Amino acid sequence: MDILIYGIINSVMLALMALGFALVYGTSRIPNFAHGAIYVLCGFVAWFFVRSLELNYLLSVILSLLLIGLLGALIYRFVLIRVRGMNISEIIASYAIGLAIIETLRWGGFKGTTYTLPVIIEGGVMIGDIPVDYQRIFVVILGVAVVAFLWLFTHYTRIGLALRGMAQDERAALMLGIDSDTMAVVAMAFGCMLAGFAAIVILPLGNIVVEKGYDVLIQAIAVCIVGGLGSWMGAVLAAFIIGFAQILTTVYLGPQFQMVVAFLAIILTLILRPSGLFGQQKELEERV
């Protein structure tokens, strides 16, 4: 029973972490290696608003999300746009940006127990005989809400449809008058906001640690690869597979093997089925 409940919670967390990465890669084919760094950064920005400036919780969440979205847009507009289409440079540039963010934070000495975000509602509840705190329940609810929102957004709004169009066929989208660069900026901003949102929801469960940046990046990539790079529904499903696998290993082997699970998932998927469970790319394009 507790495996089921915590498995669901863990899976939803993974999905939240991965959606931003999947969105950016799906739309603009840029692997955003700065994803984990953005996640951590948003945690600290929110911390700054809530704890240092002592703003209203909701206000500071909105402010930090907007800031992070803006940052993502700027990163794309001024750096990534120039290297788009060059695989090696895309990876190096985004990875370097991520490193710069993370290491700046580390240099600033942001560590220790002082850096915590407030939970939405204190306390917990018993489901059956397992204690679950409200924040974890909120994570699940908000995670489902985000997925639902994304689905509605990409199916019923002009921007969302444009994003999907670009994801499917960039040239055709260009011909229909969709400006691919503008859309990529939008996607990047959205992706970063999703990462930030995940941070704000998940980070109250523990301290904000800089090293989380790498973990989040690895987990997001694991989920996206298993689900198929560029497929959002695949990412959600893969989040559940990896989430449960992680909880199972934690219960039966010990928590230090969590990352190894993510890694093995990546390797196995890449060897057996490189396009992932729901990958839309042709197999030939990605492996010889």
Add this chain to the structure above:
Amino acid sequence: MNMENRRKERIDRGIKVRSDGLYALMGWQELCYLTLPRFVLIAGLLALPLIMPGMYWPRVITIVCIYALLALSFDFLAHFVGLVSLGGAFFIGTGGYLAAILNTSFGMHPMLAIPIATFAGAIICTILLLPCLPLRGVYFAIVTLMYPLVLARIIEALDIFGGTDGILGVDSFPNAWLEQYFVIIVLLLFVFGARRLVNQDIGLVFRAVKDNDQAVRASGMNVNTYKAAAVFIASAMGCFGGACLVHIYMWGGISLFALDFSILPIAATVIGGAGTLVGPVLGCLILVPISELLREFGTLRIVFYSLILVGFVVFRSEGIMVYGEQKYHQFERWVKV
């Protein structure tokens, strides 16, 4: 005259015939002209330990050479075989741990442990990377980025090879001169060896794998065999660096898998000139001393070279070496359009 009507024309100097690497020499002056840059590199590297004062800077030179080996292996893999490997630390870690184990557990002399660790480490790295070889581009980069992180985790989790404390009590080199010249000479051998290699038949196949692997496949050659061979060569360079590093620091531990070893060589390659094989060495000669000078800023130096990296990738992606080659081998003049 206004700018729109002019453009810069570049003309190769007379000694260069038809293609790169094919020259027509008309006399000893031209021979000197051609060999001067190579001579400067070799003599410069060999002279470095002699002109460096004190105890500290000679050590830095050795570190420079180790990073240069890593950068060379990155450049070779990325720009001649098309495998972008973000995991230089993986090679360093494997070679380092092997050398440390050989030295402490089996009591091997450093000069024996290093070659064995280089060779065995390259085999291990190749075998571990074998499943990922069919991947390309982003996918290979992602996987190689994870290898060092996960290996460090596994060593931590299983508490093998000394766990978080690392392996203590590794022998150092017999003397400081041997240490420096050994690394420098091996670096030079690898640099010129790699430059040779990429112009041999196998090098042509490597480049074909990068540019169009379907064509290679259509020619009846197994792409993965060639990729494995390339990974073996590249990881041998990295493992050698790792093995030397362990003997220099007299300690091997999880920090061998640190991100420094992954990011700095890439930065050096981008700055020095990607795809030139000498550029990475130059890049390291510039970057590593700077980063040593910045040591007191702690992790801020990683920020520093990440930013340089972004700047170079975005604005000057050809690097110093290509720029220098243009200036050295070509005339430039303004012509009317």
